[in-house]
Amino acid sequence: MRRRHLTELLAVAACVVVLAATAACGGDGGARPGQPATVRLGFSAWPGWFPWQVAQEKGLFKENGVTVEVTYFDSYTDSLQALSTGNLDANSQTLNDTLSSVSGGAKQTIVLVNDNSTGNDQIIAAPGINSVADLRGRKVAVEQGTVDHYLLLLALEKAGLTERDITLTPLLTDAAAAAFVAGQVDAVGVFAPFTTTALGRSGSRAIATSKDFPGAIPDHLAFDTEFVSDHPDEVQKVVQTWFDTLKWITANPGEAVTIMARRGGVSEADYQTYNAGTTIFTREQNLAAFTPGADPTHLDHQADQIAEFLVKTELAPAKPSLDGLLEPKFVQAAT
Known part of the structure; x- marks a missing residue:
């Protein structure tokens, strides 16, 4: 009997829970399409995602007029499962893990590149x-x-x-x-x-x-696809908050490191050693990544390569469709 991969187990759980959630009220707390909705956003222990902690503590979501419930996960896998099962509306995760979820039947849309792993x-x-x-x-x-x-x-x-x-x-x-x-x-x-x-x-x-392995590990913000369709204004405000947070961090580096190191449970000195190993993406780098291309710096190319690799190594049961996976309009509209 072949051993099941973790991603397959998550997909099975997702099928059961998502069907129940959809029948009840959907993943947006029951808000109708176009009505204001609370965004349930998750992230876990990775330097490229700790800026969300800064956004939360400094009230930057509120400044952009969006209500966000931020949940920090000690276990990264738990955050993946939470998005796949409808317990989150958005989660920061890697491209290969998003593709694994999609291959198992989850509907997810990438709206923002947080960073690329460059050594961490x-x-x-x-x-x-x-x-x-x-x-x-x-x-x-x-x-x-x-x-x-x-x-x-x-x-x-x-x-x-x-x-x-x-x-x-x-x-x-x-x-x-x-x-x-x-x-x-x-x-x-x-x-x-x-x-x-x-x-x-x-x-x-x-x-x-x-x-x-340059470009092999892009990290991004993935939303439940239905939430993106029903609540584009909230998605736009979350994406805008990300870029506003990066500006705030640049202007307040000392306080930002204190906040992020505390969330990561490490010293500020240790946290600063992570800088070179995580390349946080600017809006311009996001625009370039979302542009179709034929090398690892382009998300569509990398997604295709990762999808093939996941199937080859049996980390995914089948190559997922990339249709609708990448949505650059929110980055394009950000200021």
Whole structure:
């Protein structure tokens, strides 16, 4: 009997809960199309998403005339499930995880690029393991079905290996980092701020990072597609708030770092080390990413590449349709 992937389990749960939610009142609290609606927005522990905490604490959603209930998830997987099951209207997540949800039947629309991972997703190994090729026969912990699992597969493929050449230990990201520090596994796939935890193991080092695969891990804001159709004004105001928040952070870097480091549970000094590994996207970079193109800097190209890879590695049951996945009009209308 073939082992089920986490993404498939989420898709099964989504089918059941979304049908119930739709029959009841929909994911917008019962507001009719065109009427004001509260936006339920989720995010989790990733440097490119902590600006949402700044937006919440500094009242920037309110300044843009939109009511937003922000929920922080200790478990990234729980945030993915919350959007897929109708318990959120929007969530910040990776492109490959959005495609996994869509392949399982979820209807989601990407309206904003938060950032690209440029080093803050890492495969960290114990002393004596100097390359990805050295992982053959080793125990590697990673949260199955998430972006760092994807990074691990990319790194293995580049080294001429497959998942069958290692002993995969599926754990939630925080538990994976802890298991690595405790010496229970030989390597771990984690994202910041959990990279700080993993590197606490004496002599450990990153043997592969998202910097090695430019454009492979774009992070974005995905909305429930029906919410986008029914409440475009709210979506526009949320997107505008993102860019206003980036301006506020630029003008108030010290206070912003304090807010984001506190949310991440790390020191301000550690938080500042994440800057180079996460490239926050400006409006201009968003416009370029949403423009169709034939290289990894363009979302449509990257989505097609990731979709094929997910099917090839059985992280998704079938290649999802990309129709309606990318909606650039909100970024285009932002000021």
